[in-house]
Amino acid sequence: MIRFILGKLLYLVPTFIGITIIAFGFVRILPGDPVLLMAGERGITPERHAELSALLGFDRPIWVQYFDFLGRLFQGDLGNSLVTKKPVMTEFLTLFPATVELGLVAILLATLIGVPVGVLAAIKRGSVFDQVSMTAALVGFSMPIFWWGLLLIIFFSGMLGWTPVSGRIGLLYYFPDVTGFMLIDSLLSGQKGAFASALWHLILPSIVLATIPLAVIARQTRSAMLEVMGEDYVRTARAKGMSQTRVVGVHALRNAMIPVITTIGLQIGVLMAGAILTETIFSWPGIGKWMIDSISRRDYPVVQSGLLLIAGLVMLVNLLVDLTYGLINPRIRHK
Amino acid sequence: MTDAPARLSDAAIRRQMLAEFWFYFRQNRGAVIGLWVFLVLVFVAVFAQVIAPHDPTQQYRDALLVPPVWQGEGQARFLLGTDAVGRDMLSRLIYGAQYSLFIGIVVVAIALIGGIFVGLLAGFYGGWVDTVIMRVMDVILAFPSLLLALVLVAVLGPGLTNAMIAIAIVYQPHFARLTRAAVMGEKEREYVTAAKVAGAGKLRLMFKTILPNCLAPLIVQATLSFSSAVLDSAALGFLGMGAQPPASEWGTMLAEAREFILRAWWVVTLPGLAILISVLAINLMGDGLRDALDPKLKRS
Amino acid sequence: MVQKTGPLLEIRNLTVRFDTSNGAFTAVDGVDVSVDGREVLAIVGESGSGKSVSMLAVMGLLPDTATVTADAMLYDGRDLLQMSVAERQKLIGREITMIFQEPVASLNPSFTVGFQIEEVLRYNMGLDHRAARNRAVDLFNAVGIPEPETKLDAYPHQLSGGQCQRVMIAMAIASNPRLLIADEPTTALDVTIQKQILDLLMDLQERHGMALILITHDMGVVAETADRVIVQYQGRKMEEADVLSLFEHPQNAYTRALLSALPENATGDRLPTVAEFMAAEARA
Numbered sequence: 064m065i066r067f068i069l070g071k072l073l074y075l076v077p078t079f080i081g082i083t084i085i086a087f088g089f090v091r092i093l094p095g096d097p098v099l100l101m102a103g104e105r106g107i108t109p110e111r112h113a114e115l116s117a118l119l120g121f122d123r124p125i126w127v128q129y130f131d132f133l134g135r136l137f138q139g140d141l142g143n144s145l146v147t148k149k150p151v152m153t154e155f156l157t158l159f160p161a162t163v164e165l166g167l168v169a170i171l172l173a174t175l176i177g178v179p180v181g182v183l184a185a186i187k188r189g190s191v192f193d194q195v196s197m198t199a200a201l202v203g204f205s206m207p208i209f210w211w212g213l214l215l216i217i218f219f220s221g222m223l224g225w226t227p228v229s230g231r232i233g234l235l236y237y238f239p240d241v242t243g244f245m246l247i248d249s250l251l252s253g254q255k256g257a258f259a260s261a262l263w264h265l266i267l268p269s270i271v272l273a274t275i276p277l278a279v280i281a282r283q284t285r286s287a288m289l290e291v292m293g294e295d296y297v298r299t300a301r302a303k304g305m306s307q308t309r310v311v312g313v314h315a316l317r318n319a320m321i322p323v324i325t326t327i328g329l330q331i332g333v334l335m336a337g338a339i340l341t342e343t344i345f346s347w348p349g350i351g352k353w354m355i356d357s358i359s360r361r362d363y364p365v366v367q368s369g370l371l372l373i374a375g376l377v378m379l380v381n382l383l384v385d386l387t388y389g390l391i392n393p394r395i396r397h398k
Numbered sequence: 399m400t401d402a403p404a405r406l407s408d409a410a411i412r413r414q415m416l417a418e419f420w421f422y423f424r425q426n427r428g429a430v431i432g433l434w435v436f437l438v439l440v441f442v443a444v445f446a447q448v449i450a451p452h453d454p455t456q457q458y459r460d461a462l463l464v465p466p467v468w469q470g471e472g473q474a475r476f477l478l479g480t481d482a483v484g485r486d487m488l489s490r491l492i493y494g495a496q497y498s499l500f501i502g503i504v505v506v507a508i509a510l511i512g513g514i515f516v517g518l519l520a521g522f523y524g525g526w527v528d529t530v531i532m533r534v535m536d537v538i539l540a541f542p543s544l545l546l547a548l549v550l551v552a553v554l555g556p557g558l559t560n561a562m563i564a565i566a567i568v569y570q571p572h573f574a575r576l577t578r579a580a581v582m583g584e585k586e587r588e589y590v591t592a593a594k595v596a597g598a599g600k601l602r603l604m605f606k607t608i609l610p611n612c613l614a615p616l617i618v619q620a621t622l623s624f625s626s627a628v629l630d631s632a633a634l635g636f637l638g639m640g641a642q643p644p645a646s647e648w649g650t651m652l653a654e655a656r657e658f659i660l661r662a663w664w665v666v667t668l669p670g671l672a673i674l675i676s677v678l679a680i681n682l683m684g685d686g687l688r689d690a691l692d693p694k695l696k697r698s
Numbered sequence: 699m700v701q702k703t704g705p706l707l708e709i710r711n712l713t714v715r716f717d718t719s720n721g722a723f724t725a726v727d728g729v730d731v732s733v734d735g736r737e738v739l740a741i742v743g744e745s746g747s748g749k750s751v752s753m754l755a756v757m758g759l760l761p762d763t764a765t766v767t768a769d770a771m772l773y774d775g776r777d778l779l780q781m782s783v784a785e786r787q788k789l790i791g792r793e794i795t796m797i798f799q800e801p802v803a804s805l806n807p808s809f810t811v812g813f814q815i816e817e818v819l820r821y822n823m824g825l826d827h828r829a830a831r832n833r834a835v836d837l838f839n840a841v842g843i844p845e846p847e848t849k850l851d852a853y854p855h856q857l858s859g860g861q862c863q864r865v866m867i868a869m870a871i872a873s874n875p876r877l878l879i880a881d882e883p884t885t886a887l888d889v890t891i892q893k894q895i896l897d898l899l900m901d902l903q904e905r906h907g908m909a910l911i912l913i914t915h916d917m918g919v920v921a922e923t924a925d926r927v928i929v930q931y932q933g934r935k936m937e938e939a940d941v942l943s944l945f946e947h948p949q950n951a952y953t954r955a956l957l958s959a960l961p962e963n964a965t966g967d968r969l970p971t972v973a974e975f976m977a978a979e980a981r982a
Contacts, residue, residue: 081537089553198428201685205677207629209636210652210670213659217667221660295803298759302798303818303869304791317808336544340633354545355637358552370549374540381540393808393853425719 064396067389071382078378086371087132141368146360151368155350160243161231162342162349166334168269173276174327181284181323185292186311196281203278208337212271212344219267226267229346233260268345272337276330283326287319294318321392328384332377422690429686435679443495450489451475454646458484463662479664481655487664490646491672497647498628498676501562505627506620508566513573514616518609520574521581532578535571543568543626544633551639558641561634562627569623576619580612614691621684625677632673648673704775705732706877706909707756707794711769714751714760725751725764727933731911735876738903738910740924740941742917742956744972748933749913753879757796758786773877792822795870799882801862805854811865812850818872837868841898860891864898871902877909884919896923917960921945929953951979 123131135141141151180200184193219226227233231245238252246265249257291297292315300314339351346352350369357365389395423429442449458480465472466479466487478487520531538546543565550564551557584590590608598606634640635649643650648669655665714726726748733739741749755766756778771778773789798804806814812834819830831850838846841864854862863883870878880899884892900923903910912923920927920941927944929936929952937950948954955975957963970978 077533078536078540081533082540085537085541089549201428201681202674202678205625205629205674205681207632207636207649207652207670207673207677209633210666210673213652213656213666214670217659217663295798295800296806299798299804299866299869300806301759302757302791302796304787304789304822305817306787309821314806314809318806321808332542336542339542339544339548340636343637354548358548359638361552366549366552370541370545373542373545377542378540394855397853397856 064389067395068386071385071389075378075382079375082371082374082378083133083136084129086367086374087129089367089370136371141371142364144357144365145362146357146365151365154353154365155369155372157243158348158350158353161245161347162338162351164244164246165265165268165272165341165347165349166331166338168265169272169334169337170276170327170331172269172273173280173330176273177277177280178284178323181281182288182311182316182319184281184285185288188289193285197285200278200281203274204282206274208271208274209340209344211274212267212341215267215271216344225263227260227264231261231264231347232257233264236260268341268347271344272334272341275337276327276333279330279333280323280326284319284323287322288315291315291319321388324391325384325388328380328387331380331384335373335377419690423686426686426689428682429689432679432682432686435675436683439495439676439679440499442492443499446492446496450486450492451477452486452489454485454490454493455644456485458486460484463658463665465662466664478668479662481651481665482658482662485644485646487668490651491648491668493646494648494651494669494672495676497558497641497645498631498673501558501631501647502624502627502680504562505566505569505631506624508563509569509623510573510616510620512566513570513575514577514609516570517574517577518581518605521578521585522608524582528578531574535574538568538571541568544630547630547634548637548639551634556639556642558631558645558647561631561640565627565630565634568630569626572619572623573616576615577612580615581608584608584611618684618688618691621680621687625680625684628673628677628680705772706735706737706774707911708732708770708772709752709756709768710771712752712755712771713767714748714755715765715767717763717765725933726755729930729933729935730938731928733877733909733911735909736903736907738900738912738923738925740912740914740920740927741930742914742920742927743930744915746932747930749930750881751933753796753881753911753913757790757794757879759796791818792873793875794877794879795873795875796879796881797863797866797870797883800886801859801866801883802854802857804866805862807854810851810853811857811862812852815850815865815869815872818869822873833872834868837872838865840871840902841865841868842894843868859887860895863887863891863895867895867898867902871906871908874906875908877911878903879911879913881913882915883912885915899923917956918962929956951976954979 139152141155143150144154147154180196184196187193216226216228220228232249233256236249236252236254236257238248238254238257241248241251245261246258249261288311292311296318297310297315300310305314335351338349339355341347342349342351343355350373354366354369354373356362357369461473461476461480462484463482464476464480464484467474467477469479472479476486476488478491480486481490516531516535520528547561547564547568550567551560554560554564585608593602631640632647632649632652635645635647635651636653638653641647641650643654651669652666655662655669659666709729709731712726712729712731713724716723716725729748729752731739731741731752741752743749751760751764754760755764756771756773758778760766766779768779773794778786778789805811812831815834815837816827816830819825819833820827823830823833825833834850835846838849843849843861843864849857849861854865857865867883878899883899884895887895896919899910899912902908912919914920924941926938926940928938929944929950931952936952937944937948939949944953945957948957952972955970955972958975959969959972961969
C-alpha cells in the first residue's frame with residue numbers, strides 16, 4: 064500500500080514540472096515583447112521599457128527566468144496582478160472559497176441524486192424509469208451549460224421571481240468573512256434572513272454546475288451496477304437467501320461504488336471548466352470568473368498563476384481519487 | 399467429413415462486418431433518431447444558401463427584436479423572429495449549422511490524426527519515447543480542457559481558427575491514450591508477429607496491420623469529441639473567444655443575446671436549443687455506435 | 699430413522715426457455731428429476747446440456763429472460779413454482795443450498811470470507827455476532843481450512859481456489875440444509891485438489907444426512923460418488939439409472955458414447971468423440 068502511494072506521488076513530479084513549464088512559458092509565447100504587451104495601448108518609453116524588463120527579469124536568459132519563477136513559486140509568491148496591483152496569491156485565496164463552496168454543493172447534489180438514480184435504473188433495467196432517466200442524463204450531458212444557466216435565470220428569476228440573478232448574497236447583508244463560505248458565515252453572523260439569502264443565491268448556480276456531473280454519475284453508476292449484478296458473487300448472495308435489498312444494497316453496491324467513486328472524483332476536474340462558465344453567468348465571485356476577467360483584461364500574471372494553481376489543484380484531486388481507489392479496492396489495499 | 403468453409407475475400411469480410419454492425423446499430427432506436435437528426439443537420443448545413451430565407455448578416459433596421467411568428471407582434475417573413483440588430487434568427491441558425499459541423503469535423507480530424515500518430519509512436523516504440531510522450535499528454539490533461547483552450551486562444555488571439563486549434567490540442571491526448579493502449583494490447587498478438595516475420599517494415603506494421611484493429615474505441619471517442627467540440631467552441635464563442643461577431647455561430651449568438659434574456663427569450667433560447675439538439679443527436683449516435691461495436695469487440 | 703414419504707425434490711416435465719436476440723432458446727426440454735433425502739444424484743452431460751439450468755431454476759437464480767414451466771416442481775411435497783417469494787426465501791439458502799463452479803469469482807471480493815459466512819449464520823440462523831463467529835470457526839474446521847481464526851479475516855483474492863471452494867461449502871452447510879446442489883464444484887480446480895474437495899463433499903453428505911445433487915461432465919466423478927445418475931444432452935434427459943446399472947448396462951447410445959470416452963474404457967489408441975461413437979454404433 065505504501066508503495067502504491069509513493070508510486071503515485073512520484074508519478075506526479077514530472078507532470079507538475081510540465082505544468083509549471085506551460086504556465087511559465089505561455090506568457091513568453093505571446094507574439095511580441097511581453098513588456099509592451101503588458102503596457103497595452105498606451106505605449107511605453109524606452110527607459111521605462113528597460114526598467115520594467117530588468118525588474119521583471121525579461122532580459123535574463125530563459126532558464127534563469129524559469130528557475131526564478133520556480134523559486135518564487137515555492138515561496139508562495141506568484142507575482143502581482145497588473146490590474147489591482149495586489150499579490151496574485153492573496154486574490155486567489157480570497158476568491159477560492161467561493162468556487163469551492165459552489166463546487167462542493169454541486170458535486171454533493173450530483174452524487175446524492177445521480178447514484179440512487181443510476182442504481183434504480185440498473186435494477187429496473189429496460190423499464191420506463193430507466194429509459195426516461197437515462198435519456199434525461201443524455202440531455203443533461205449534451206446541454207451547453209451556459210445556455211442552461213441562462214434558461215434557468217429566465218424562468219426562475221425572470222418569470223417566477225424566486226431566485227436572484229447574481230452574486231452570493233443579497234446586497235443588504237454585510238458580515239465579516241470568517242470561513243469564506245457564505246453558507247457558514249451567514250449562519251454565524253446571526254443576521255435574520257442572511258442564511259436564507261445565501262441559500263437562494265446558491266441554488267441556481269449549483270444546479271447548473273451539477274448538471275453534467277449528475278448526468279455522468281448516473282450513467283456510470285447504472286453501467287457499473289449492471290456489470291456487477293451479472294457477477295457470480297451476486298448470484299451466490301442470492302443463493303444464500305439474502306433479500307433483494309441486501310443483495311443490491313450491500314453486495315452489489317459495494318463493488319459498483321469502486322469505479323463510481325473514481326468517476327465522482329474525476330468529475331471534480333470537469334467542475335473547474337464548468338465553474339468558469341457558471342460563475343460568469345451568475346456573476347459568482349470565484350476563481351472561474353476571475354480567470355475570464357483576467358484573460359480579457361490581459362492580466363498575465365494572474366492568468367499564468369491561475370493556470371498553475373488550478374492545474375495543480377486538479378492534479379491534487381486526481382491524486383486523492385487514485386489513493387481513495389487504492390483504499391476502497393480490497394485487491395489493492397490487502398496485497 | 400464436411401468441407402472447410404469457403405474462404406471469403408477481404409472485401410466480403412468487410413461487407414459482412416458492416417452488415418452485422420448495422421444490424422446492431424439499428425436496434426438502438428435513439429441512435430437511429432440521432433442519425434436522422436444528424437443527417438438533417440448536414441443537409442441544412444450543405445444547402446444553407448438555398449434554404450435560408452435571408453442573408454444571416456443582413457440587418458433590417460425596421461425589425462429589431464421581432465418575436466417569433468406565433469407570438470404577438472411576430473411577422474411571417476421572420477419565422478423565428480429577429481435579434482437586436484434586426485437579423486433573421488432562422489437564417490442565422492441555419493448558417494450556424496455550417497459553423498458547428500465545420501468545427502466538429504476540423505477539430506476531430508486534427509485531434510484524431512495527431513493523437514493517433516502520437517499514440518502509435520508511444521505504443522509501438524515503448525521505452526523512453528513512450529514515457530516522454532505520455533507525460534506530455536498527462537500535462538495537457540491536467541488542465542481543465544476549457545481553461546486550457548481559453549488560455550491558448552488568449553495567446554493566439556480570439557477567432558474561430560485559433561479556437562479550433564486550441565480545442566484540438568486539448569482533445570488530442572484522449573486519442574493518443576486510446577491508440578497507445580490499443581497498440582500495446584495488439585503488439586504482442588500473433589498476427590503482428592506473423593507480419594513481422596514476413597518482413598513487414600515498421601510503418602507498414604503500424605498503419606496497415608495494427609491500426610485497423612484499434613479503430614472501434616477511436617470511433618466512439620471521435621463521436622464524443624465531435625459533440626464536445628461543438629459544445630466547447632460554443633462556450634468559447636459565448637465568452638467572446640471563438641468565432642467573432644457578426645459570425646452566426648450559435649455560441650457567439652448567445653453571447654450577443656445575453657443582455658436580452660428577460661426581454662427577448664427567443665434570442666437566447668433558440669441558439670442554445672440548436673446546440674442542444676445537435677449535440678444530443680451526435681451523442682445518441684455515439685451511444686449506439688459504442689453498443690454496436692461492443693458485441694463485435696467481444697466476439698473478435 | 700427418517701420416514702421416507704416420497705422424494706425430497708421432485709421435478710416433472712421442466713422446460714426453461716430464454717429470450718435471446720436470436721429468438722427463444724430452449725435450454726431445458728421436458729426434463730424429470732427426483733432426489734430422495736440422503737441420496738447422491740449425479741446429473742452428467744456436456745456443456746450446453748442444460749444440467750446447470752434446471753438446478754438454477756429450482757433455486758430461482760435464473761435471469762428475467764428465462765421462462766420456467768413444469769408440471770410439478772415440488773420440494774418436500776410443496777410446490778416451488780406456486781410459492782410466494784417470502785416462503786421460497788425461507789427455503790433457499792437454508793434447506794436448499796448451492797455451490798458453484800468458479801469459487802473465487804463466487805465470493806464477494808470486497809468483503810472478508812468471515813463476513814460472508816457470518817452473514818448466513820446471522821440472517822438465516824439468527825445467531826448473534828459472537829456466536830456467528832464461533833460457529834464460523836467450527837465450520838471452517840469442518841471443511842478442512844487450517845487456522846480458521848486468521849482465515850476468517852482474509853479476502854477471497856488472498857485464498858487459493860481450493861480454499862475458496864471450501865469456504866463456499868462451509869457457507870452451504872452452515873444452515874444444515876437437507877439438499878445441497880453442487881454445480882461442477884471441482885471443474886475449475888487443480889487436479890490434486892479435486893479429489894480432496896469431492897471427498898469432503900461426500901463426507902459431509904453422509905455426516906449431515908443431506909441429499910446431494912452433483913452436476914458434472916466427468917464420468918469418473920460420477921463413478922466415485924453417485925447413487926443414481928441422470929444423463930442429459932441438449933436439454934433433454936437421455937437416461938436415468940442407478941450408478942452400477944448405468945456403467946454396466948447403459949441403455950442409451952449417448953450414454954455409451956460418454957462412457958467410451960473414459961480413458962479407462964479405451965480400446966485402441968484414440969478416444970472416440972461422441973459424434974464418432976454414435977456414427978459407429980449406427981452403422982453397426
